[in-house]
Amino acid sequence: MAASVSSLIGTDPRGEPRLPNGGPLGLLSRARLEQNRPADRRLNRFYRIGAGLMGLGLVVFGVLGITQKLGAFSTGDNTVWGMNTNGALSWLSVVVGLALGVAMLVGGNLASTFCLGLGVLFLLSGFVNLALIKTDANVLNFEISNVIFSYAAGLLLVFIGAYGRVAGRLPHDNPYWRARNPEVARDAERRDRIVERRRREISEEWRQADRHRERRWARDRRRRRVLPGRAARRAAREESTPRS
Template identity: 30%
Template sequence: MAHTPVNHPARPIYRAIGGLVGLYFVVFGVLGVIAAAGDDLLARDDTKVLGQGSNLGFALVSLVIGVLVLAGTALGRNRDVVINGWLAYALMALGLAGLAFIRTDVNIFNWSVATSVVVMTLSLVLLMVSMYGKVGTDEEQDAWQKARLVL
C-alpha cells in the first residue's frame, strides 16, 4: 500500500496547482517558439524567455510537457497522478543534467542556472501534486487512514 493520502480534502487545489504548472510550461513553450523562430533547433545563443536560457528545442519540449500535464489534469481520476509523478521525476533528472552541463558543449537546450532552478522547482511542485491528488474508494481511504495511524 502506498503511503500517500487517498481522497485528500485539498485535492482540487492540488489539481489546480498542477494545471497551473502545465499552463506555465505551455506559455513558456509558446514564447520560446516565438523568441527562437528562425534559429536552429538546438542553437546555443543568447535567447532568453521569461529570464531563462532557452532555444527552439527546449521550447518544443516545454510545450509537450505542458500539454501532457494539462491533459492529465483534464482527464483526472488518477491519470493525472501517474502523469505528474513520472514527469516530475523526468524533469528532476533533466534539471540535474542541465545543471551539470551548463558550461559544456553538451548544453543542447541552451540552459542557464535560472532555467535549471525553475525546472527543478516545477518538478517538485508536480511531485507534490501527484502525491496529494490520488482518488480512491471509501475503503481505500479507510485503509490509508488506518495505516497512517499505525505509523
C-alpha cells in the same frame, strides 16, 4: 526479535499498513477517486488545478520561445522569463504543457501519478543539465536559471502529485487510505450505511408522528367548530318543548 521487527515494517504508529500487499503498484491499481465522496472530489480538484496551472505556464513559456524563431539547438543568449531557451526547449515545453493539460482533463489517479512522475523527471533534468552546462552536450541551452526552474518545477509537481496520498496519517475518508486498509474501509462503509439507514428510519418515524399530530389537531379543530352548534340546537329544542 527479527520476526517482531519484520512484522512492524509497513505500518504506521497506529499499527495500520502503509501499503497493500501489492506494494506501491498495488496501491495505484486499487485507489480510485470517486466523485460521490467529498474527500475524493477535493483531491481530484487539487490535482486538476495543479496540473492545469503547471501545463499553462510551460505552454506559455514554449510559445514565447517559438515566436522568437530560434534555431532548434542554438546556444545563444535568447531568454524568456529570464531563462535561456532555443527551439528544442520551446517545443519540448509546449509538448509537456499539453500533456499536463490532458492530465488535467482526465483528473483522478492519472493526473496525480503523471504530476508525480513528471516532477521526478524535472528534478533529474536539473541535475543532468547542471553537469552539461559548460559542455557541447548542452543541446537545450540550459543555464543556472533553467536549472533552478527545473528544480522548483520538479518539487512543485512532486508536491501536487503526492498530495493526499503518501503521508502516513491520512484521514479515513481518503481514497488512498481506503486502498491501504480495504477491510477497515469496508467495515467503516458498512457502519456508515447502517447509521444512514437508521437516520432515515428515525426521520420517517418523526414525519409520521408529525402527520399524526396534524391530523389529530385538525380533527379536534373540526369538533370545536361542530360541538357549539349542536349544543345551541339542543338548547333551542329544550326551550321549545312545553314543560308538563
